Amino acid sequence: MDFDAVRTFVAAADAGQFQEAAAELAITQQxxxxxxxxxxxxxxxxxFTRTARGAGLSIDGQAFLPxxxxxLRVAERAEASVRPGHRPLRIDVIASRGAASGLMRAFHRAHPEIELDVVWLFDIEKAVTxxxxxxxxxxxxxxxxxxxxLPEDIASVRVLDEPLQLLTxxxxxxxxARSVPLPRxxxxxxxxxxxxxxxxxAAYYDDLVAEFGLTIEATGPNFGSDALLDTVADTPALATFMGGRTRLVWPAGHDLRRIPVTGPTPVYPHSLLWHRDDSHPALDVxxxxxxxxxxxxxxxxxxTPGWATPR
Known part of the structure; x- marks a missing residue:
């Protein structure tokens, strides 16, 4: 249905004359x-039925008017929902406990007036799509x-270098140890x-292994961070890497240790990706x-690996 025609019908019904409706809509009476x-x-x-005074609603017109x-109200709400600045800024942070989630929490504290919609997408192909x-x-x-x-229509900027820590x-x-040199x-x-x-x-850790001769095992099912922490706490031969900004909670009995890695410190390079044509004003903020x-x-x-986006 043509919404311009519906809008014109409502204007004519309210005015009672096509001429007045035309003036209100800034179009011709024709x-x-x-x-x-x-x-x-x-x-x-x-x-409408034509009368000496103008145009009156027919029975069908009266039924159709409400x-x-x-x-028109639904159409206005639909347009407003996608009008720049009138819908939430929707951001993918990959996981709820990671560094990106922490960055967005800090952003929300600094700009509580900006409505956010946070999602979790696993791989980069899905995120770019x-x-x-x-x-x-x-x-x-x-x-x-x-x-x-990245596709040419996707822009990116490096926003955070997250140091890795050894968790044992x-x-x-x-x-x-207070800290441990990476080659050790x-x-x-x-x-x-x-x-x-x-x-x-995975590409990041492949390069880390190749550069420093490390042994990283990715065997077994991934039952999530809680199961990982349980295993590391109970297995003296195992350690794992954790981002310094990753939020973790474990039972006091685990007595886990987060140990800084130095000489050099491996940092994970987080970048923000967005579409070059995205006009949401909160994206600039x-x-x-x-x-x-x-x-x-x-x-x-x-x-960082040689392929990381430069600062």
Whole structure:
């Protein structure tokens, strides 16, 4: 149904004359007549009866008028729902406990007036597809993995370098260390069942292994972080890597240790991805917030893979 015709019908019904409706809509009286005639053809009824004073509603016109008003109200709400700034900013943070989730919580505290819709998408292909389709506005990812360049319509900026920490149980050989040099981890078993081949974090750890001769095992099913913490706490031979910004909670009896890794410190490069044509005004606010939050970061003494988006 032509909403311009419906809008014209309501204006003519309220005015009682096509001429006044034309003036209100800033169109000609002939255009009003054509729109009403087209709407009558679509509906198969006469909506107006011509009188000496102008145009009066027919019985069918009277029946249609409240529904026409509701159609226009629904159309206005539909338009408002996608009008820039009138819908929530939709952001993918990959996981609820990760660094990206923490960044968005800080953004929300700084800008509580901006409505947010947070989602969790597992792999970068789904995230990029969602950005390109308009399903989300942005995503946090480690981008530019070998052989997987971003499409030209997707922009990115590196927003956070997250240092990795070694997580061990109390019986591990390194449990008492204040820090551990990265090369010293060669020969230790690092268990990371969440490293899935084909993901950007798998590419990151593949390069870390190749660079420093580490042993990272991704064997066994991934039952989530709680099961991982249970196993590391009970197995002196195993350790795992955790991002320094990853939020973890474990039973006091686990006595887990988060140990800084140095010489160099491996950092995970988080970038924000968005579509170049996305006009949501809150996206600019988010980028400005993240730029301020990451300003002055010193990369001296850190390691990232060669394919990471430069700062």
């Amino acid at each position: 255009a009003v007549s054509k729109r009403i005639a087209a709407l009558e053809r679509d509906l198969g009824v006469r909506l 529904h026409a008003r509701e159609l 969602a950005i390109r389709s308009g399903a989300i506005d942005a995503s946090f990812r480690a981008v530019a993995a070998p052989g997987r360049p 149980g109390p019986g591990h050989a390194l449990a008492g 981890l060669a020969g230790h078993r690092i268990w990371m069942p969440g490293v899935v081949p084909g993901t950007e974090w 988010l980028r400005a917030h993240l730029a301020t939050a990451s300003a002055g970061h010193d990369t001296t003494g850190t390691w």
